[in-house]
Amino acid sequence: MPEAIHAEGLVKHFGDVRAVDGVDLDVPQGTVLGLLGPNGAGKSTTVRILTTLLTPDAGHATVLGADVVKDPDTVRRSLGMAGQFAAVDEFLTGRENLQLIGRLYQLRKRDAVARAEELLSLFDLTDAADRTAKTYSGGMRRRLDLAAAMLMKPAVMVLDEPTSGLDPTSRRVLWDVIRAMVADGTTLLLTTQYLEEADQLADSICVIDHGRVLAYGTSDELKARVGNERVELVLPEGEDLTGAGLVMASEGQGDVSIEEQARKLIVPVSDGARSLGGIIRRLDELGVPFDDIALRRPTLDDVFIALTGRSAETDEATEDVRVKESVK
Amino acid sequence: MTVLSPPPAVRPPMAGAIGQSVRDSFIIAKSGLIRVKRAPGMILFLLIQPTIFIVMFTFVFAGSVNIGGTTDRAGFREFNVVGIMAQTVIFSVIATAAGIADDMRKGLVDRFRSLPMARGAVLTGRTLSDAVALALTLVVLGCVGAAVGWRFHEGIPKMLAGFALMFLLGYAFTWVGALTGLAARSPETASSAPMLWLLPASFISNAFVDPTRMSTPVRYMAEWNPFSATVQAARTLFGNPGTGARDAWPMQHPIGASLIYSIVIIVVFRTLAVRKYRRTATS
Numbered sequence: 001m002p003e004a005i006h007a008e009g010l011v012k013h014f015g016d017v018r019a020v021d022g023v024d025l026d027v028p029q030g031t032v033l034g035l036l037g038p039n040g041a042g043k044s045t046t047v048r049i050l051t052t053l054l055t056p057d058a059g060h061a062t063v064l065g066a067d068v069v070k071d072p073d074t075v076r077r078s079l080g081m082a083g084q085f086a087a088v089d090e091f092l093t094g095r096e097n098l099q100l101i102g103r104l105y106q107l108r109k110r111d112a113v114a115r116a117e118e119l120l121s122l123f124d125l126t127d128a129a130d131r132t133a134k135t136y137s138g139g140m141r142r143r144l145d146l147a148a149a150m151l152m153k154p155a156v157m158v159l160d161e162p163t164s165g166l167d168p169t170s171r172r173v174l175w176d177v178i179r180a181m182v183a184d185g186t187t188l189l190l191t192t193q194y195l196e197e198a199d200q201l202a203d204s205i206c207v208i209d210h211g212r213v214l215a216y217g218t219s220d221e222l223k224a225r226v227g228n229e230r231v232e233l234v235l236p237e238g239e240d241l242t243g244a245g246l247v248m249a250s251e252g253q254g255d256v257s258i259e260e261q262a263r264k265l266i267v268p269v270s271d272g273a274r275s276l277g278g279i280i281r282r283l284d285e286l287g288v289p290f291d292d293i294a295l296r297r298p299t300l301d302d303v304f305i306a307l308t309g310r311s312a313e314t315d316e317a318t319e320d321v322r323v324k325e326s327v328k
Numbered sequence: 329m330t331v332l333s334p335p336p337a338v339r340p341p342m343a344g345a346i347g348q349s350v351r352d353s354f355i356i357a358k359s360g361l362i363r364v365k366r367a368p369g370m371i372l373f374l375l376i377q378p379t380i381f382i383v384m385f386t387f388v389f390a391g392s393v394n395i396g397g398t399t400d401r402a403g404f405r406e407f408n409v410v411g412i413m414a415q416t417v418i419f420s421v422i423a424t425a426a427g428i429a430d431d432m433r434k435g436l437v438d439r440f441r442s443l444p445m446a447r448g449a450v451l452t453g454r455t456l457s458d459a460v461a462l463a464l465t466l467v468v469l470g471c472v473g474a475a476v477g478w479r480f481h482e483g484i485p486k487m488l489a490g491f492a493l494m495f496l497l498g499y500a501f502t503w504v505g506a507l508t509g510l511a512a513r514s515p516e517t518a519s520s521a522p523m524l525w526l527l528p529a530s531f532i533s534n535a536f537v538d539p540t541r542m543s544t545p546v547r548y549m550a551e552w553n554p555f556s557a558t559v560q561a562a563r564t565l566f567g568n569p570g571t572g573a574r575d576a577w578p579m580q581h582p583i584g585a586s587l588i589y590s591i592v593i594i595v596v597f598r599t600l601a602v603r604k605y606r607r608t609a610t611s
Contacts, residue, residue, distance in 0.1 A: 051442055052441075052442065053438055053441055053442065073444050076442055076443065076444045077444050079442070081438075081439075081442050083435045083438055083439070084435070085433075085434055085435035086435070087434060087435035087436050087438060087439035088434075088436070089359060089363070089436060090434070091362060091363040091366045091367055092359060092362060092363075096359070096362065100355065100359050101439070101443070103355045104352060104355060104356075104440070104443045104445045105338065105443060105444065105445075106338040106339050106348075106444065106445075107336055107338060107339065108336070108339050111336035111337070112336075114336070115335070115336055118332070118333065119332070122332055132366065148439065150332060151335070152335040153332050153333075153334060153335045180331075184331050184332065
């Protein structure tokens with residue numbers, strides 16, 4: 001069984017800029033890969049190569065075994081894609097948009113009509129089916145765009161920042177739609193600059209910046225690379241920190257760091273919740289009171305900062321590079 | 329959310345690539361016509377300037393412009409209306425260019441490019457629906473012209489042939505527009521940049537004044553201008569004045585020259601535009 005998506009040494013220049021600089025990717029069938037990186041990291045360029053919209057300067061890529069450069073038509077038949085912009089015709093209604101795409105997928109007219117109805121109801125757009133897409137909200141446009149991408153029920157879907165610019169509610173609705181697609185067996189490659197999105201949807205995550213892959217693994221593996229879980233303990237005012245410090249040193253792994261001012265003690269632990277339980281039991285046995293105790297896990301944001309030296313989401317999240325260029 | 333059923337079977341491939349190309353082009357053209365119907369502003373935009381020009385030129389310039397040795401007012405009206413109709417026809421570049429640049433910006437072109445459809449169909453479809461808008465524009469301008477005194481004198485078949493030649497030139501220029509739209513970075517550039525050559529191209533011609541009275545180099549340019557050939561052909565077929573310039577070959581054989589120019593423009597720009605469409609990287 002070939003990998004759903006396989007890419008090796010992809011390189012793409014735009015003038016002097018190496019937008020993609022040796023990217024390797026593998027997405028096994030039935031899994032979700034999150035391509036995570038800030039704006040300009042090379043995510044969209046990578047996606048555009050995989051979806052046959054750009055030809056790479058070097059390297060090669062296959063989708064279900066078909067080469068994206070040599071055999072683009074085969075790739076196009078097995079691949080659904082939704083880009084950063086909801087690619088819908090604003091002057092057409094939701095129904096007309098889906099019928100148009102169906103016809104262009106070479107469906108017979110009656111099949112295209114029936115398929116449009118099915119997708120409209122599946123994506124909860126039936127009520128808006130006869131309104132022009134111009135009147136749709138951002139979330140509705142994305143759903144219509146996804147419906148178009150799903151039309152032939154492709155085995156592999158590529159979504160480029162499917163929720164950028166959406167409000168949190170629409171984002172969650174879209175996540176549910178995406179989860180249902182994955183549950184139904186679709187292999188998914190998803191780019192995002194939202195850490196939470198990658199954490200929520202992806203089986204494995206590929207962190208990319210300046211056109212290079214910085215790290216690859218499951219969310220947990222990536223977090224483990226940044227550091228272990230740790231227990232943070234806060235004592236009441238006036239309480240002596242020594243006894244609690246000894247407890248944490250014996251239960252934890254490594255040095256206890258103490259923040260005198262905040263009366264906070266932090267120790268890395270190897271056994272997660274079990275270590276936390278151990279510390280609480282010992283503190284109770286010794287009668288040491290505490291205000292707060294918690295097990296903290298590294299977040300993907302910690303991973304990102306550790307890998308790139310900057311936060312993923314500090315860049316303008318919804319800035320549209322193409323529009324920016326056209327304004328100049 | 330329930331589960332999406334398996335996809336319907338696709339049609340068996342049509343006889344050859346051309347069959348699919350024609351079918352896909354008509355599907356795109358149909359969606360383009362819905363657009364024309366729902367956003368008639370585009371046709372109005374195409375109509376406003378020429379209508380003003382026809383009315384204004386007819387009442388301001390009539391009597392002052394020397395056409396073929398006379399400043400006869402009725403003659404100038406007929407002369408002028410044809411020039412402005414032909415100019416409007418080549419301005420179709422702007423509508424097509426802006427439409428395609430807009431599709432590019434919205435990602436619609438990427439969606440089409442990722443579909444297993446015929447190569448040139450998106451552009452052919454768009455140029456066809458723009459051509460329908462163009463035909464409507466010509467009909468309206470014919471009526472406006474008739475209202476201010478434009479007449480045809482050679483019978484209905486020749487009149488229709490004259491309009492057909494102008495329409496063909498306009499369709500040729502929608503392909504120039506398609507290439508412009510694909511090359512432009514934004515719909516704004518796509519709709520403003522063509523003015524840089526459209527205005528000289530339409531004024532260094534026989535459309536508004538009689539080239540026989542121009543200085544020799546300008547006259548040479550005007551008489552070989554592809555646009556002039558169609559204007560000359562239409563005037564000849566309508567029996568309107570101002571067809572005196574007969575030094576250059578296209579002016580002596582305006583109908584043949586108009587056909588040749590339009591077909592060459594279609595072949596050249598269609599080839600370039602389709603190639604660009606296949607290669608264009610929008611990011």
